Amino acid sequence: MSLRYAILGLLSKEPATGYSVTREFKYRITHFWSAHHTQIYRELVKMEAEGLVRSKTIRQSDFPDKKVYAVEEKGMTLLLHWLLQTPEKKETLSMKDPRLLRVSLLHLIDIDQSMAYLASYRDQHKSAQKEIKEWQSVHLESLNNEQFGEYLTSEFAIRYMEMWSDWCEWATSVLKEYKKKGDLNETQHVESDGS
Amino acid sequence: MSLRYAILGLLSKEPATGYSVTREFKYRITHFWSAHHTQIYRELVKMEAEGLVRSKTIRQSDFPDKKVYAVEEKGMTLLLHWLLQTPEKKETLSMKDPRLLRVSLLHLIDIDQSMAYLASYRDQHKSAQKEIKEWQSVHLESLNNEQFGEYLTSEFAIRYMEMWSDWCEWATSVLKEYKKKGDLNETQHVESDGS
DNA sequence: TGACACATGTAATAAGTTACATGATTAT
DNA sequence: ATAATCATGTAACTTATTACATGTGTCA
Numbered sequence A, B: 001m002s003l004r005y006a007i008l009g010l011l012s013k014e015p016a017t018g019y020s021v022t023r024e025f026k027y028r029i030t031h032f033w034s035a036h037h038t039q040i041y042r043e044l045v046k047m048e049a050e051g052l053v054r055s056k057t058i059r060q061s062d063f064p065d066k067k068v069y070a071v072e073e074k075g076m077t078l079l080l081h082w083l084l085q086t087p088e089k090k091e092t093l094s095m096k097d098p099r100l101l102r103v104s105l106l107h108l109i110d111i112d113q114s115m116a117y118l119a120s121y122r123d124q125h126k127s128a129q130k131e132i133k134e135w136q137s138v139h140l141e142s143l144n145n146e147q148f149g150e151y152l153t154s155e156f157a158i159r160y161m162e163m164w165s166d167w168c169e170w171a172t173s174v175l176k177e178y179k180k181k182g183d184l185n186e187t188q189h190v191e192s193d194g195s
Numbered sequence C: 001t002g003a004c005a006c007a008t009g010t011a012a013t014a015a016g017t018t019a020c021a022t023g024a025t026t027a028t
Numbered sequence D: 001a002t003a004a005t006c007a008t009g010t011a012a013c014t015t016a017t018t019a020c021a022t023g024t025g026t027c028a
Helices: A003-013 A018-027 A037-049 A073-084 A098-104 A111-139 A145-181 B003-013 B018-027 B037-049 B073-084 B098-104 B111-139 B145-181
Strands: A053-058 A066-071 B053-058 B066-071
Touching (some): A003 A037, A003 A066, A003 A073, A003 B098, A018 A066, A037 A053, A066 A073, A098 A111, A098 B003, A098 B145, A111 A145, A145 B098, A145 B145, B003 B037, B003 B073, B018 B066, B066 B073, B098 B111
Antiparallel strands (some): A053 A066
């Protein structure tokens, strides 16, 4: 139920279309929020029905019409209320990372395969980090108050990516050692002494 | 659609009940997977209908009956297939962290409030890290092949928590400085020079 | 000619959450 | 008594994803 807060948060900075909200989620704040475009369009319609936002259809000659949404007072009040409420009931984090799921089961597959995955995960995060840094240097040259939160969260993202790639390298080195010793994916029966 | 892989992964280590699967998700692999108990029960029923797992009802004298699920060959094949398929289509990560959402909008609220949030987030991750370390020392004393993946992912979790609390401290110090300078949450109108 | 970016959406399905229900035992 | 843990589930609901649809302009 906090998709709407994410949307309101974006709209509070400047009015936007469903399309541009989707784009922002996709290219900028993937590290803490994501949503599918159909979901965003539907939510925006619902929010307008509830009087939280208001749309204005802009006619364009070179492109199809677009609907620009802006936050209404009621929406701003709701957003502020959410921001201020003490998060007693632990907010649903719902981490669901299939990559880590895979790693947790790596004893079931080939060790070289596992290392290949780790290498690609590492590259993914390295390049993601690079992108964020580039985004920072473009959008966060001169900080104003509105951008301050984004400065903090983009720094979070950089550290997160750093942590990921460091961990990948660490895990790879650990796997390499185990491979040398032949502990993994080999003769698993020698360990069970009796059962 | 990868909830079933998470469940199959747990069952592949040892047969379990819906209840214990829920418990494992909750206390052990929260950092990369989570699911509600009703969802797990439903999924298990569906999976049994599809022949991926098989249940056995165990009568208990002191407790109500329980249904222990074990992976069938078909389920194991499916799991292995999923593990081996190259993840070309970027797997849906769907990060949804309301805490970071809040931080990204911290210019809308009081700066002391923001710092209070950061402090509690820091504590949360500190204690979560402690719990994982304790879990490690209990469950990962002598590593066998099956536990190897969990060793890697629990190390990930520890680093993740470390990163989080470090970032909280960094963000707090940055906010402190800004507070001194009075840049945030004060006289935002002085900046706009003309518009 | 086909793909891609712009821009918006419907319909169908899958996934996830909340509220509620049952019924025993153990701890406070 | 009351709450908590064990153990399983149904029903109702909300949220999220996929497939599909439409239509224009630009680029290779």
